[in-house]
Amino acid sequence: GQQVMQIPQYQHVQEGEDFTTYCNSSTTLSNIQWYKQRPGGHPVFLIQLVKSGEVKKQKRLTFQFGEAKKNSSLHITATQTTDVGTYFCAGHARGSTLGRLYFGRGTQLTVWP
């Protein structure tokens, strides 16, 4: 069945260091979405990528969608303590008419001041 793997599961960085989380799907996706969950909070939508090879930036965050639409990455430049949280990737299966999102297990980011 459809699976989305995400690595690493945990990442601890010093404030100012960069951070990257990687997402791989077992099958081709129609899109990839990224969500952030702050400690004690709920997942909040960050961005959606749809096109093969697409790259989008939000300030210090760079999101990429692979050429084969099976992998994605989120890179944060010069992390800040406000970046703390768990980052989830999620995708819709290509060709599916359903709204179900397949979530990765998330990468929990800790930023030390």
Added chain:
Amino acid sequence: DSGVTQTPKHLITATGQRVTLRCSPRSGDLSVYWYQQSLDQGLQFLIQYYNGEERAKGNILERFSAQQFPDLHSELNLSSLELGDSALYFCASSVFDRGETQYFGPGTRLLVL
């Protein structure tokens, strides 16, 4: 504030009991999704409803059931509760049922003793 409301925020109950979690989607959203998040676990998709009809099923136990009412609010019923059912239960909503952003509610934290 995502516009999705969930009640109650916290629930403490005993093994063998039955509880009902309630979710009101964002105004205008037709789809409701239920997720379970255990400690240090990702988001486990349980079930999706669209405009009152079941659309997709995930890893939902037979002891769990859900429905979406004509006013589009949804309820998740958990019965014969076990210790392992202790988790955070999120509801999310989206406008339609394919490919869009999901907006998550604040969650219901269930503790089974």
